[in-house]
Each structure stands twice: as structure tokens, then as C-alpha cells.
């Protein structure tokens with residue numbers, strides 16, 4: 001096998017041949033035009049409008065390349081296109097080799113007879129997907145779906161849907177060669193499919209089955225060697241003859257190290273290498289993947305509440321904690337492996353163990369799944385169908401989807417992190433009915449794809465991973481009851497879209513919450529990047545343009561006034577929105593973790609952003625962690641202390657939720673203070689956690705205190721200690737933060753100490769209680785191990801901070817800003833803290 005990449009420098013020109021600019025492959029037309037200075041940054045202010053013409057134009061990518069005599073001497077040469085976006089016609093040496101209409105497929109064309117020695121050319125022409133869908137809309141009489149936020153109707157073309165616009169997404173549908181393109185030459189034979197399955201006979205014995213399929217071009221007698229290794233040490237090996245071109249190697253592994261989700265154990269990874277040789281032992285082809293030994297299933301069985309919906313790894317049920325993943329950039333080629341790593345590492349460091357790759361985006365890059373394997377992030381993988389109707393009556397469409405499913409299942413099935421294949425996002429939530437209408441498809445056509453074709457492909461190609469028809473889906477009783485609390489998964493949007501109060505979450509007892517969310521604005525640094533000073537008011541045209549969820553900014557303010565005092569300025573509003581968002585999601589997650597084992601998962605909407613915008617994300621487009629992300633780290637901690645206050649009885653039920661598989665003896669502490677943070681009552685007790693379950697461990701009776709003081713004057717601080725280590729903490733109040741009698745000048749100070757590794761340890765102290773105290777660096781980005789912390793007098797809180805670029809201690813001190821909730825609603829000049837250096 002020999003391979004020659006065609007990635008790199010190309011030329012792109014529009015069909016009118018008016019402009020011709022250098023292009024980069026993999027890439028897309030927008031980033032090529034940006035690099036050539038032909039369009040302005042569409043993220044800035046409303047410049048998105050100025051770029052619409054790009055999507056309405058046909059584009060032609062060309063390049064020349066050289067082919068050597070030895071390359072041509074192989075029996076077969078294929079042009080392999082790992083991703084063409086989307087309506088492409090491919091010509092090699094001016095001869096058409098194929099046409100494509102599905103961005104998610106890998107296409108392969110036999111070009112053995114077209115290539116010549118020396119100089120060759122390739123031309124890939126892309127038709128405008130927007131104009132195509134507009135024609136389709138008219139021909140098929142499709143509804144103008146969400147036209148205020150989208151262009152076209154993306155359901156009938158197999159292209160990343162959210163690039164047409166979404167309720168958090170910019171409208172810049174692009175085109176181009178978005179994944180690798182190469183020529184691969186073979187002599188004799190090649191590996192056409194490899195499938196690795198594992199059967200865990202016992203903890204000590206795992207049978208690994210490697211099914212090998214080949215395509216023979218001329219070789220007789222091929223054989224294959226399968227080798228399993230860990231850190232370069234071979235742990236199992238087998239060679240087998242393949243007289244018919246196919247074969248199965250079974251390898252027995254004794255006591256392999258297991259792969260575990262984040263916080264449950266190690267993520268042991270092994271290498272599997274398959275080599276194809278001819279009789280003389282010459283290597284013809286090879287295949288390598290990393291695998292992990294684990295069983296990972298969706299466990300659905302009748303139980304006292306209905307039917308369970310829980311993931312079980314290596315025989316242990318676990319609570320899924322995480323978020324929904326959308327593409328990390330509207331221009332996918334800009335997401336470098338480092339950016340992927342940063343996002344997955346951020347998910348893991350917030351104690352997440354699952355991400356749902358949402359169906360309106362893309363089947364992610366290989367590196368995404370590699371990182372999920374490495375960090376123990378289980379992947380709930382949607383097929384790419386979301387919030388639309390699909391023409392499953394069209395045989396051509398269905399055939400293309402069939403191939404897309406096979407391509408992606410084959411590509412991803414060996415990843416230990418792969419937990420579930422899911423048919424679609426939110427179709428069963430009102431987009432399917434008895435007959436086709438202008439806004440819904442018929443159950444018959446829905447079932448053809450989601451109940452029949454996709455599950456049978458999953459069974460055939462990846463029988464070790466479960467299939468779920470759609471998120472949400474109710475498997476029992478009335479299928480249209482997509483929020484059935486007894487079974488299945490649910491998307492709960494009454495908070496936010498339905499304007500229900502946060503308390504509404506506590507009335508939900510669903511089995512698995514795969515979506516719920518609350519928006520916030522990105523922080524001032526991010527906002528400054530897309531606004532001019534004149535835009536810096538949340539009602540400005542530009543700020544509303546960077547808000548795609550209809551009345552989103554109004555909704556933020558609606559809840560804001562319910563919980564917090566009116567922020568005094570623009571920056572203050574941005575920060576307050578982040579704290580509010582964190583509060584909302586904390587409210588929901590803590591409740592659902594307490595509902596364990598009835599409820600066994602919460603994936604909030606959404607982890608990340610495709611561009612800088614107000615959205616439900618916990619990490620903004622520039623990877624700046626919002627307050628929610630810091631808070632997630634705490635509310636997703638393996639052991640969580642939380643409290644449920646009841647004003648009428650004056651009690652707080654204290655719960656400890658444990659994801660650990662063993663009972664632990666821990667110390668619970670409570671400190672009741674007044675609103676300034678002076679201690680009124682304190683106590684502690686030894687408690688025993690349950691094994692991956694929740695327990696109410698104590699009831700705090702505060703009626704008499706509530707009678708002598710007002711609800712506005714009580715703060716209840718909860719802590720769980722494991723020996724000397726504080727492993728969880730929480731704050732419970734009976735009154736909304738806006739009404740608490742907090743000191744308006746709490747006197748927060750920060751002591752700064754430089755560590756050796758470019759990090760700084762900050763020790764925060766306060767004279768009076770300071771809620772959601774957070775640090776910023778005025779010029780630099782940073783990551784901290786904690787932020788948005790509650791401070792009370794007498795307790796110092798250390799934060800370890802790593803600036804994005806190296807800073808001297810003086811620079812760090814100069815840039816440091818420490819604020820807390822009360823600073824958001826007080827007229828300037830602010831109390832920005834007093835930093836006494838050490």
C-alpha cells in the first residue's frame with residue numbers, strides 16, 4: 001500500500017471566474033476567502049450579512065500533482081475523499097470520476113486508469129447548497145422552517161444542518177474539501193473492513209474477535225497478523241491464513257486492564273494492529289486502532305418506576321454527567337487537535353463522564369473520539385438528523401444515508417468511549433404525525449429510517465453498541481409522550497423556553513435528562529471581540545444579532561430580575577447572566593442527582609459554541625469557561641452535598657449523592673451564619689454514603705432561627721470532608737440572592753504567590769460573606785481550579801490559576817480583579833478588592 005496526500009495548497013475560484021485565490025485543503029471556502037482578504041470576519045458585528053453571497057456561489061477547487069512511475073505500477077489506485085462538503089463533481093485530468101451529495105460520507109473513486117506519470121490535475125466543483133435547498137423547497141413544497149434564524153431547509157440535503165443557522169448558530173453554510181483527500185495505491189489485496197469485538201467471559205478472561213475482510217486484486221494466498229499491545233509490549237498475537245479473503249482471529253486476553261469512564265478508574269488503552277501480507281510475507285496493507293477493554297451498555301429493564309435508562313460499564317451502573325456537544329467552530333477545519341483537547345480536557349476536569357454529539361452537527365473528527373477515549377468521556381452519538389423532516393420516501397436519499405451510517409459506524413465503532421447510537425434529535429417531539437403535513441413527517445416514513453434501517457445497520461455493523469431511535473424517546477406506552485417520566489430520556493425546556501421558574505426542575509423525576517439549559521452572555525473579553533463600544537448594551541442591534549434564540553436576551557433578564565438585583569452596567573450584566581445560568585443548571589443537576597437511582601443521567605445543553613454568541617454553552621467560542629463550567633465541576637463532583645430547603649417547616653434536608661461504588665464514612669459539617677457571614681450555629685456528624693446512590697443524611701431544623709432572624713439574614717454552608725480533605729461544599733439560602741442582606745463592601749482580599757510552573761496560588765479572604773466571588777485577569781486568559789466561590793469570614797480559599805501566557809508576579813497582580821455578586825449591582829466606583837502581595 002502506498003498513499004499520497006492531496007491535502008495542502010489548492011486554488012479556488014468562483015464559477016463566474018471573477019476571483020481566484022489560494023486555498024487550503026482540508027478547509028472551506030469561507031476560511032479561504034478570509035485568508036485571502038476577500039471577506040471580512042463574519043463574526044464581527046453584523047458582517048455575517050456581507051458573507052451571504054459566498055454561500056450562494058458555486059466554487060471550483062483545483063490543483064496539480066505529480067505521480068511517480070512506482071505509484072502507478074500498483075494494481076489499483078483510489079482517490080479517497082474523507083469529506084466533501086457537499087454537492088461536488090470531481091474531475092481528474094478533466095475526466096469526471098464522480099459526484100457527491102453527502103458531506104458525511106467517505107467517497108472512493110477508482111482512478112487507476114485515469115492517472116498518468118508526471119503531472120496530473122484534479123478539479124472539484126461545488127454547487128451552492130443554499131440555492132439547491134431553495135429549489136428543493138419550492139419543488140417539494142417544504143415549509144420555510146425557522147427562516148428567521150436559518151437559510152434554506154437543510155433537512156433534504158446531507159450537510160451539517162446547523163451551518164444554515166440555529167438558535168445559537170451563525171448562518172454561513174460553506175463548501176469545500178473539509179477532510180483529508182488522498183490517493184491510495186494497492187498491489188495484490190487490501191483490507192476492506194476490520195471489526196473488533198470483545199466478549200468478557202470473566203474479569204480475568206476477555207476474548208477479542210477480529211473479523212477481517214479483504215479485497216483481492218490479484219494476489220493469491222494472503223494472510224493476516226493481528227497484534228494486541230500495551231505501551232509497545234505485545235500481549236497477544238495471532239496469524240491466520242485468509243484463503244477466501246476473509247477470516248476471524250480470536251485472541252484471548254487474560255486480566256487485561258479495563259477502560260473506565262472519568263473518575264471511575266483508569267482509561268487503559270491497547271493498540272490493535274492488523275497486517276495483511278502475501279505468501280512471501282510482503283506487507284500489502286495495515287490497520288491500527290486504539291481500543292479499551294470494557295463493556296458499556298444502555299440498561300433498560302422494568303423497575304419500580306417503569307423502565308430504567310442507565311448506562312452500565314463493566315457491570316457497574318453509573319450516573320451520566322455531562323453536556324451536549326455541538327461543532328466547535330462553524331468552520332470545522334479551524335478546530336485543531338489542540339482545540340479539541342482543550343475542550344475534552346475541560347469536560348473531564350468538570351467531572352463529566354459523557355458528551356452527547358448532537359444530531360444537527362457533524363460526526364466528529366477522529367481526534368475527538370481519541371480524546372474521549374483518553375479522558376474517559378463516554379460518547380452518546382446521534383446520527384446527523386435534528387429538528388427537521390426527512391425525505392425517506394426518496395430511495396436515493398435513503399441509499400445515501402445508508403452508506404453514511406455504514407461509513408461512520410465502521411469509523412467509530414472501535415472506540416471504547418462509544419456508548420450509544422441515537423437516531424435523531426427531537427423528531428419525535430412534534431415533527432412526526434399520522435400523515436405528512438407542512439411541518440411534520442408521517443410515522444411510516446419516520447419508522448423506515450429510525451425504527452428499521454438505522455437499528456438494523458447498527459445491529460449488523462456494531463452489535464456491541466446499543467441503538468436508541470431518537471432523543472427524546474419514550475419506549476413505553478404512548479410514543480408521542482416524549483416527556484414520559486417513567487421511561488426513556490427527556491428534553492426538559494420549561495425553564496427557559498417555557499419561562500417556568502427554576503423550582504420547576506424539582507418537580508421533574510425523569511429517568512435521563514439528555515437536554516435542558518439556560519443561556520448566558522459570553523464574558524466581556526469575548527463580547528468586546530465582536531462589538532464596537534456603541535454596541536455594548538444588551539439591547540443593541542449587534543448584541544441582539546448575536547442572540548439567536550428569539551427573545552433570548554429578554555428571557556435572561558426575566559430570570560435575572562427574579563434572582564438578582566438589576567446589574568448596573570454592560571459588563572456587570574454579562575457576568576450576572578453567567579452566575580444566573582450556573583445557578584439554573586446547578587438547581588436542575590443537584591435535583592436529578594438526588595433522584596438517583598431513579599434518574600441516571602443529566603446532560604445539559606450545551607458544552608461549547610460555534611461562534612461568539614449568547615448561548616446555553618458553559619464554555620464560550622474562545623474556550624473561556626463561563627461561571628457554569630466552574631460550577632459544573634462542583635455539582636458533578638463524585639460526592640456531592642446539597643440541601644433542599646423548605647421554608648414552611650424551616651428545615652433543610654441535607655443529601656449526599658455518591659457516584660462511588662463503595663460505602664464511605666465521611667464527615668458532614670454545617671455552619672449557619674447571618675448574611676454577613678457571622679456564625680450562628682454549627683455542627684458536624686459522621687455519615688455513610690450509599691453505593692452510587694443518593695442519601696438524605698441529615699435534616700437541619702432552623703425554624704427557631706428563622707423566627708428570630710429573617711430569611712434574608714441566613715446563609716447555610718454545607719461541607720463534606722473525607723479525612724482532612726474537603727470534597728464537596730454547598731450553600732443553601734431561604735431567600736433569593738437579590739434579597740439577602742449581604743454586605744455591600746465585603747472586603748475581599750487576595751494574596752498572590754507565584755508557583756514554579758507558571759501558575760499562581762491565590763488565597764482569597766473576606767471580612768464579610770461574599771457570594772460568587774470570582775477572579776479575572778484584565779488582559780490575559782487563564783484557567784483556575786475553581787472560581788465563582790462563596791467566601792465567609794475566617795475561611796481562606798486557595799485558587800490555583802494558570803495564565804494562558806507567562807506572567808511575572810507583578811504583571812499578574814496588576815491584572816488581577818476580584819469581585820463578587822454585590823459588585824454587579826452597585827454603582828461605581830467598585831470595591832475591586834485589596835490585593836496584598838506576599
Ligand code: BMA
Pocket residue numbers: 166167168360386387425426491515605
Ligand atoms: C434543543 C436542541 C437544539 C437547540 C436547543 C436550544 O432541544 O436540540 O435544537 O439548539 O434545544 O433551543
